[in-house]
Amino acid sequence: MNKKDDKTGNKDSHYARLRRAHRDAKFGGPPPKSKRPAIPPGDGPPDGMVHIYGLHTVRAALDNPSRSIARMMVTRNALQRLEIDDETALPFEVEIVEPKAIDKVLGSDAVHQGVLIESRPLTPKPLHSLGDAKLVLVLDQVTDPHNVGAILRSAVAFGAGALITTSRHSPSESGVLAKSASGALEHIDHIEVRNLAEALQTLAKSGFQTIGLDSEGPDVLEKSFTGDRIALVLGAEGKGLRQKTRETVDTLARLDMPGVIKSLNVSNAAAISLYAAGGHLATR
Numbered sequence: 001m002n003k004k005d006d007k008t009g010n011k012d013s014h015y016a017r018l019r020r021a022h023r024d025a026k027f028g029g030p031p032p033k034s035k036r037p038a039i040p041p042g043d044g045p046p047d048g049m050v051h052i053y054g055l056h057t058v059r060a061a062l063d064n065p066s067r068s069i070a071r072m073m074v075t076r077n078a079l080q081r082l083e084i085d086d087e088t089a090l091p092f093e094v095e096i097v098e099p100k101a102i103d104k105v106l107g108s109d110a111v112h113q114g115v116l117i118e119s120r121p122l123t124p125k126p127l128h129s130l131g132d133a134k135l136v137l138v139l140d141q142v143t144d145p146h147n148v149g150a151i152l153r154s155a156v157a158f159g160a161g162a163l164i165t166t167s168r169h170s171p172s173e174s175g176v177l178a179k180s181a182s183g184a185l186e187h188i189d190h191i192e193v194r195n196l197a198e199a200l201q202t203l204a205k206s207g208f209q210t211i212g213l214d215s216e217g218p219d220v221l222e223k224s225f226t227g228d229r230i231a232l233v234l235g236a237e238g239k240g241l242r243q244k245t246r247e248t249v250d251t252l253a254r255l256d257m258p259g260v261i262k263s264l265n266v267s268n269a270a271a272i273s274l275y276a277a278g279g280h281l282a283t284r
Helices: 003-027 055-062 076-081 099-106 145-157 175-181 196-205 243-248 266-281
Strands: 050-053 069-074 093-096 115-119 135-140 162-166 189-193 208-213 229-235 251-254
Touching: 050 055, 050 099, 050 175, 055 069, 055 115, 055 175, 069 076, 069 099, 099 115, 135 145, 135 196, 135 266, 145 162, 145 175, 145 266, 189 196, 196 208, 196 229, 196 243, 208 243, 229 266
Parallel strands: 069 093, 135 162, 135 229, 162 189, 208 229, 208 251
Antiparallel strands: 050 115, 069 115
């Protein structure tokens, strides 16, 4: 092609783009691209097992000696990102797959990043295993696994010693919860209790100041801290703390929010409360 032809071709291409832009503006934009049909999740893990997925989540699980893993599905790319040089040295079955194979197990909406492990869930611990923790988080029937996962992540980030939940009306370990926690599930004790009011009383006898978060609490949280050990108690969004819980905690406190909106997602409230409690404990 000579220079004249090249210039003409460029000019034609330029005018073609202008025509397309005019047409799109006139008729409401280009035709939408067809989306791939979503792949539904498979049948789920075998009984007594959970599927854990995502790079940070799986890497933390692999590094946890308490985690019992049965098998792994992983892409070559994810294997490199997990820094696994020899998958044959792992003490469980490893299957090298394409991403679509994991989609068929988890569904195409799961952000698995090319890796899935099948594992036994971690065993919750009893309250007496708490040890010398200075800061713990207590959830009063918070049921959403995304929220609990995000709370776990904040709890680990701010140095909480344990997350305490009830044996009923709390989500069990799952891939969704673990992915939301981004590896934090492996770094904090999960304590499960049957009776939350009795557990709060036990915490109080162990020297914990138990503080229930309530948007209508009489005191601002930052001014409520008095103890050397703190248990922050948060309820489910909407209904908040149960009446028995409200009657059992030492103090009801609110977050100081000068804006128009006076409530937060429970995971956000947990993060702010943990930060405030950690600041108090650092001065003790």
